[in-house]
Amino acid sequence: xxxxxxxKLLGWDRHPSQNHHDWSVHESxxxxxxxHREDSIESAxxxxxxxxxxxxxxxxxxxxxxxxxxxxxxxxxxxxVITPKVVKAAKEAGGLxxxxxxxxxxxxxxxWFKHQALVELWDAQLHQVRAVACEVIAKQIIEAEDDxxxxxxxxxxxxxxxxxxxxxxxxxxxxxxxVDLHALRVIGSSGYxxxxxxxxxxxxxxxxxxxxxxVDYKDRDNTLFLPHLDPDRMRAPMYQNAFQLITSxxxxxxxTGAINTINPxxxxxFVEILLYIFTFGFIFDELxxxxxxxxxxLSFWNAFNNALYSLLMVSLAMRxxxxxxxxxxxxxxxxxxxxxxxxxxxxxxxxxxxxxxxDSFRFFGAMLVVVKVMMKxxxxxxxxxxxxxxGFLQAFIGMDYADDMAGEDTLFILQAxxxxxxxxxxxxxxxxxxxxxxxxxxYLFTFVVMVILLNVLIALYNSAYGDIYDNxxxxxxxxxxxxxxxxxxxxxxxxxxxxxxxxxxxxxxIPFEWWMAKKQYERLNDIVMGIIYSPLLFCxxxxxxxxxxxxxxxxxxxxxxxxxxxxxxxMAGNVDFEGEGWSKKxxxxxxxxxxxxxxxxxxxxxxxxxxLKALIENLTKSFNAKTESESLL
Numbered sequence: 329x330x331x332x333x334x335x336k337l338l339g340w341d342r343h344p345s346q347n348h349h350d351w352s353v354h355e356s357x358x359x360x361x362x363x364h365r366e367d368s369i370e371s372a373x374x375x376x377x378x379x380x381x382x383x384x385x386x387x388x389x390x391x392x393x394x395x396x397x398x399x400x401x402x403x404x405x406x407x408x409v410i411t412p413k414v415v416k417a418a419k420e421a422g423g424l425x426x427x428x429x430x431x432x433x434x435x436x437x438x439x440w441f442k443h444q445a446l447v448e449l450w451d452a453q454l455h456q457v458r459a460v461a462c463e464v465i466a467k468q469i470i471e472a473e474d475d476x477x478x479x480x481x482x483x484x485x486x487x488x489x490x491x492x493x494x495x496x497x498x499x500x501x502x503x504x505x506x507v508d509l510h511a512l513r514v515i516g517s518s519g520y521x522x523x524x525x526x527x528x529x530x531x532x533x534x535x536x537x538x539x540x541x542x543v544d545y546k547d548r549d550n551t552l553f554l555p556h557l558d559p560d561r562m563r564a565p566m567y568q569n570a571f572q573l574i575t576s577x578x579x580x581x582x583x584t585g586a587i588n589t590i591n592p593x594x595x596x597x598f599v600e601i602l603l604y605i606f607t608f609g610f611i612f613d614e615l616x617x618x619x620x621x622x623x624x625x626l627s628f629w630n631a632f633n634n635a636l637y638s639l640l641m642v643s644l645a646m647r648x649x650x651x652x653x654x655x656x657x658x659x660x661x662x663x664x665x666x667x668x669x670x671x672x673x674x675x676x677x678x679x680x681x682x683x684x685x686x687d688s689f690r691f692f693g694a695m696l697v698v699v700k701v702m703m704k705x706x707x708x709x710x711x712x713x714x715x716x717x718x719g720f721l722q723a724f725i726g727m728d729y730a731d732d733m734a735g736e737d738t739l740f741i742l743q744a745x746x747x748x749x750x751x752x753x754x755x756x757x758x759x760x761x762x763x764x765x766x767x768x769x770x771y772l773f774t775f776v777v778m779v780i781l782l783n784v785l786i787a788l789y790n791s792a793y794g795d796i797y798d799n800x801x802x803x804x805x806x807x808x809x810x811x812x813x814x815x816x817x818x819x820x821x822x823x824x825x826x827x828x829x830x831x832x833x834x835x836x837x838i839p840f841e842w843w844m845a846k847k848q849y850e851r852l853n854d855i856v857m858g859i860i861y862s863p864l865l866f867c868x869x870x871x872x873x874x875x876x877x878x879x880x881x882x883x884x885x886x887x888x889x890x891x892x893x894x895x896x897x898x899m900a901g902n903v904d905f906e907g908e909g910w911s912k913k914x915x916x917x918x919x920x921x922x923x924x925x926x927x928x929x930x931x932x933x934x935x936x937x938x939x940l941k942a943l944i945e946n947l948t949k950s951f952n953a954k955t956e957s958e959s960l961l
């Protein structure tokens with residue numbers, strides 16, 4: 329995580345906070361992180377104009393999709409619903425001056441239709457198809473744009489706002505909006521992924537003076553080594569992710585060393601001290617994200633990490649309690665053993681935490697998406713399970729009280745019900761619960777849980793797995809885009825990744841920031857970051873020098889900076905398809921995939937009818953002319 333504005337928290341540099349109305353909160357509740365200095369960012373086009381363009385596009389979609397259609401008719405190539413004329417009309421919705429916000433407006437209309445599908449369930453299918461149509465048009469506009477600088481800077485990265493309840497919404501760009509809406513078709517477009525790739529590599533960076541715009545990294549094609557040894561390069565998501573992965577591996581190694589070198593006396597050794605220092609750094613990082621983003625940042629991984637850090641803090645607390653007792657007493661040994669038990673209990677969580685930083689690889693990324701969707705689907709199962717458990721638990725406890733008025737078998741009841749949920753029911757012992765009602769009720773509970781609810785859960789898991797893996801590529805691209813935006817969306821002046829955020833807080837912010845001049849303080853931060861990140865900066869500089877050489881070779885060939893010359897491209901310039909007549913032969917042999925076979929046959933029949941009609945007309949004219957000539961004779 330980047331630099332946290334402690335001056336703002338302590339009141340040294342206060343700025344007025346922005347008050348969002350309910351609609352803005354609803355719109356932004358899926359946002360990853362708040363935009364840096366969001367209150368100073370303005371829409372590139374006046375919000376009323378953007379709203380008018382969105383309304384024009386909404387009307388266009390409503391007219392093009394007037395009734396419920398199969399989604400395939402909208403998404404298929406050469407669709408008869410989303411025709412080139414429709415795409416051209418969508419481009420012209422903003423005119424020549426405001427055409428850059430059309431893709432953003434299509435995402436806004438997409439959100440409108442999705443919201444309308446929720447509030448108007450009787451027309452949900454219609455509105456969902458219209459929302460899909462918005463994504464299809466947006467994708468075609470992005471992929472048809474040949475001006476790459478205009479596409480990246482104006483269409484995808486410029487921030488726009490609309491008017492809601494008379495107020496302008498927070499400015500957002502297409503990259504952020506598509507991630508928020510999980511618009512897979514837009515995210516999977518080539519132009520969008522090119523922009524994400526540039527952001528990931530740090531080739532496009534947010535301007536320090538104008539956070540609403542992005543600028544090119546000026547030393548992208550510089551083949552010298554020293555210019556790339558810049559601590560500011562740690563802002564690139566690629567390097568931040570690499571450093572977090574390295575830190576996570578070191579954190580796991582520290583834990584392995586701590587759990588495998590138990591100190592009988594209860595003393596903290598160097599490895600354990602480092603482990604808890606790392607933990608404090610991660611805790612401060614979580615608090616930073618919570619302060620900057622509020623509850624919007626809370627997710628499964630945040631809850632998972634917080635649970636891990638809480639258990640580690642409990643382990644540390646038990647160790648400190650052990651220190652308060654004498655070294656030869658049983659109490660110290662007891663609390664010391666309890667501390668190691670808590671520490672050992674977190675081992676699965678430590679290894680599972682490593683997956684969080686491996687999601688940039690396709691295999692782990694797709695798997696994590698499946699797990700995430702399965703966890704959401706599990707909510708239905710657990711909601712039903714809780715209701716069933718409460719009902720049967722109340723019945724069993726009531727029978728227990730009715731028998732002996734003691735209620736001493738509650739623990740046994742809970743354990744037996746838990747065994748049934750884990751598919752290991754224990755029927756012994758329920759015969760004495762108001763026979764025959766107790767054993768019948770337990771059989772019924774086992775049947776409901778093991779036969780009905782667990783099969784419902786399996787069906788939900790199968791459905792989630794199929795839905796994700798049928799669209800695994802786009803889901804991975806969406807996850808990768810989301811990860812990139814987590815680094816880009818809230819840039820900081822200085823990037824101190826946990827646990828080195830402790831260095832920033834206690835060795836830079838508190839002792840120096842409140843009195844040191846801004847330029848001197850920035851210089852001090854650069855020096856400290858240069859020392860901390862020196863190994864990674866050295867490796868990244870070598871990588872960027874190599875990339876700079878490839879960029880220069882691509883520019884000499886007239887290709888894009890990120891182009892990679894493949895095997896089939898190496899001798900492509902030595903083949904003349906036109907001169908050899910190969911292109912003509914291919915044109916004659918290829919099939920027509922734009923029209924259905926029936927349509928092609930109808931067109932042929934129509935041409936033949938036209939020819940027959942022309943032939944009959946010629947025969948009629950010649951016959952009339954012959955008749956007139958004979959009558960004159």
